[in-house]
Amino acid sequence: MDSIQESAQTVPVAGDSEVLVCGGGPAGVAAAIAAARAGASTRLIEMHGALGGIWTIGAMAHVCGMHASKGGILREIQGTLKARGAVGLSERTFDVESTKLLLEELCLRAGVRVRLHTRVAGVVRAEANRLAAVVTESKSGREAWKARVIIDCTGDGDVAAFAGCGFDIGRPQSGETQPMSFIAIVGGIHLDQVRPYTHARVRAPGEEAACHKHRLRELLEEAGAPPSYSLPTLFHVREDLFILMSNHEYARSATNADDLTEATLRGRAEVHAQVRALRSLGGVWRGICIVATSAQIGVREGRRIHGRYTVTAQDLSGGARHPDAVSRCHFGVDVHATNPNQGKGITCEGAPGKPYDIPLRALIARDVDGLMMAGRCISGDFLAHSSYRVTADAVPMGEAAGRVAAVAAKSNRFPHEVAWQVHPVTLHPAT
Numbered sequence: 001m002d003s004i005q006e007s008a009q010t011v012p013v014a015g016d017s018e019v020l021v022c023g024g025g026p027a028g029v030a031a032a033i034a035a036a037r038a039g040a041s042t043r044l045i046e047m048h049g050a051l052g053g054i055w056t057i058g059a060m061a062h063v064c065g066m067h068a069s070k071g072g073i074l075r076e077i078q079g080t081l082k083a084r085g086a087v088g089l090s091e092r093t094f095d096v097e098s099t100k101l102l103l104e105e106l107c108l109r110a111g112v113r114v115r116l117h118t119r120v121a122g123v124v125r126a127e128a129n130r131l132a133a134v135v136t137e138s139k140s141g142r143e144a145w146k147a148r149v150i151i152d153c154t155g156d157g158d159v160a161a162f163a164g165c166g167f168d169i170g171r172p173q174s175g176e177t178q179p180m181s182f183i184a185i186v187g188g189i190h191l192d193q194v195r196p197y198t199h200a201r202v203r204a205p206g207e208e209a210a211c212h213k214h215r216l217r218e219l220l221e222e223a224g225a226p227p228s229y230s231l232p233t234l235f236h237v238r239e240d241l242f243i244l245m246s247n248h249e250y251a252r253s254a255t256n257a258d259d260l261t262e263a264t265l266r267g268r269a270e271v272h273a274q275v276r277a278l279r280s281l282g283g284v285w286r287g288i289c290i291v292a293t294s295a296q297i298g299v300r301e302g303r304r305i306h307g308r309y310t311v312t313a314q315d316l317s318g319g320a321r322h323p324d325a326v327s328r329c330h331f332g333v334d335v336h337a338t339n340p341n342q343g344k345g346i347t348c349e350g351a352p353g354k355p356y357d358i359p360l361r362a363l364i365a366r367d368v369d370g371l372m373m374a375g376r377c378i379s380g381d382f383l384a385h386s387s388y389r390v391t392a393d394a395v396p397m398g399e400a401a402g403r404v405a406a407v408a409a410k411s412n413r414f415p416h417e418v419a420w421q422v423h424p425v426t427l428h429p430a431t
């Protein structure tokens with residue numbers, strides 16, 4: 001490939017905080033709120049114009065893996081949205097716009113300094129095995145941000161990769177990753193009339209759990225728009241507002257801008273064709289329309305950064321327990337087809353799953369000191385990632401990372417030097 005030499009430049013230091021969180025998705029928002037509430041000066045940098053990551057930018061505001069044992073910031077978000085009338089009947093699907101607003105309010109109230117529209121574009125390494133700063137690009141140009149502890153919540157592990165940390169992507173042999181999905185928010189239909197096709201249907205005795213998805217697929221096929229995802233889902237948000245997940249973009253890399261572009265163009269064309277096809281059926285579908293589409297195609301898998309512990313499929317089959325657990329994961333293996341010729345749905349790949357713990361060590365980078373990860377880019381293998389990537393675990397991971405980062409920064413230690421012992425049942429810090 002042809003190349004060109006850029007001239008070196010001096011970059012202004014735009015900020016210096018105790019904790020710097022990069023990426024404002026479910027994990028990053030929780031990390032920033034927790035660090036600020038623990039008394040650390042905290043900055044959150046996000047490349048898009050809103051917080052929430054896949055919940056908002058990805059338009060897929062639905063929580064999987066919820067369990068009675070999950071508390072903290074996750075419950076706070078869910079409870080506040082419920083009080084504002086911004087959750088669907090399952091109470092696990094959120095109104096996207098209300099979620100954006102609430103996450104901003106929570107961050108600002110906690111004292112987090114938020115910088116939107118700013119993308120992490122590099123790092124500067126210090127002499128010791130740590131980072132001196134993160135470098136960003138935005139309308140303000142190139143800027144550097146110093147911090148004692150940095151938490152990579154970019155989903156794809158961008159900060160850790162720039163820092164030279166080791167990582168894995170996809171299946172161990174082939175590198176195949178789960179497909180991306182382009183999401184649409186749809187309106188113009190009413191729950192009373194389309195309930196059997198939605199996530200909010202009442203299950204008849206003996207009815208298969210996914211029957212509403214099969215019904216929707218058959219309807220789309222009948223209408224002449226067979227979906228690339230064989231289990232298309234309409235998530236109920238309000239009586240006349242739904243989230244439609246019906247697209248799969250196979251064999252695309254989260255770290256390749258051409259792939260992301262092609263997947264976005266194809267995904268948008270497909271969901272528009274699906275909605276047009278449903279509208280052409282008339283009847284209860286005659287008014288269906290797209291209200292919004294995701295600002296960024298939903299990426300299920302990017303880099304899994306090497307940490308001081310790697311969560312594996314064996315942890316799931318054995319129901320691993322750890323004294324430094326940050327979340328007990330209740331969601332099983334959930335692999336969206338990596339090869340459309342072998343099915344276009346979801347499988348658990350025969351991997352048995354029991355509730356298992358994610359230890360703090362999986363959130364601490366192995367190769368660089370003072371760097372943590374939270375959310376889907378933590379240290380794990382392909383199958384384990386397909387389970388712990390869900391938001392009922394991303395938020396507690398972020399919350400724990402934020403607290404540990406605050407303690408480390410304030411006591412001038414590295415995160416791996418902070419003791420994190422939890423009560424074995426509640427998983428709340430024991431000290």
Ligand SMILES: Cc1cc2nc3c(=O)[nH]c(=O)nc-3n(C[C@H](O)[C@H](O)[C@H](O)COP(=O)(O)OP(=O)(O)OC[C@H]3O[C@@H](n4cnc5c(N)ncnc54)[C@H](O)[C@@H]3O)c2cc1C
Pocket residue numbers: 022023024025026027028045046047048051052053054055057058060062063064065118119120121153154155156158180181182183297298299300374375376377389390391392394
């Ligand atoms: C299509 C789809 C459907 C899903 N369905 C569900 C579901 O129903 N329930 C569920 O619980 N989970 C679901 N998931 C999984 C879940 O949404 C994600 O795994 C979860 O959002 C991970 O949270 P995160 O904060 O680690 O990453 P993300 O939500 O991806 O957030 C990362 C954030 O970092 C920002 N960012 C990235 N790179 C940079 C950079 N270089 N500089 C600055 N900012 C950056 C992004 O803009 C984003 O805001 C789904 C995922 C997808 C893709």
